[in-house]
Amino acid sequence: MKNKMLKSIALLTLTVGALASCSPRPQVQVGIPLPTPDALDFSTYKSVFLADFTIDSAATSVPVQDNLKDLFFEEVQTAIGRDILPLPGNVKMTQQDQLPEEFTKKHPESLVITGKFVVDIKTQSIVKDQKGGKRGKVRVLAKIEMWTMTLDTSFIETKTGRKRASYSFSDKLNDADPEKQDYNFKYLLDEISEKLIKRVTRTHAMTKRILLLK
């Protein structure tokens, strides 16, 4: 009886051992930074200019162009470590994001930032509880807004007229208070600015590879 039990234990141990040694080969994922193919190297351009953005904004009470100028002339400029200059007053980009030849000849090694900025606002009626009435709260009909902001930014080389890079970032704000347009706008622009600056200054992206441990 004892002998039989010992043999069973030995068999079980061997089986477990065999299964363990057949388990998948140990491996580990590691992150390696690779240069991003479309990274912008601002130091290779003699000047960086900002052209007006095409604007389609439902936030009528907010000075959109001024806010965008603040974003690029302050935040982006600091992040990239290069001065960003306004396009000379008489220089206008065409609808197809093309620059006048006179300007590109004068600044052949420069980069021009331009793009499109869209703010869409949808209004919705909702029923919500408010303080008041005999029971301490009353149900009222209220209006909320749903904001969507999209910033398409293009970086155009004056030498070739080619878009060196273009990024599009979008963000949403649900349940926005219609009375606080300025706050809603700035909240979304801050979110988008952060993404844009991260992308513009990123030269490497982390990618995953597998190391085999056995």
Added chain:
Amino acid sequence: MKKTIQIMLIASLIASCSPHRFDSEFDFANKLAQEGLWQEAYYRWQKEIDAGKATAALFNNIAVYFEKTGAFEKALDTYQRALKLEPGNDAIQGNLNKLKAYLERRNDKEGGEKNEK
């Protein structure tokens, strides 16, 4: 008789499944790489190869090192050597596919620039 067959079966199973044994240099190199000490890891992996212990895992890990240092052509060759030793290894094939996709994206970008200049 029945039991003898059972034991023989299990023993052969163990023999066929037992993993390759690496000396501690390989394990240590892997740890170094995971800690970000890639150059030191590479030195030790290379020592293993010089000692005649070429395995798919070694070549795979060295290829990852080459990728990290931007030696993409060497990385491609080394992944392929690893795959020759272990055809069908999903991890190695996955690494190689990712590198190829990256190089394609990079070449598209550079090709575009050259064509337009």
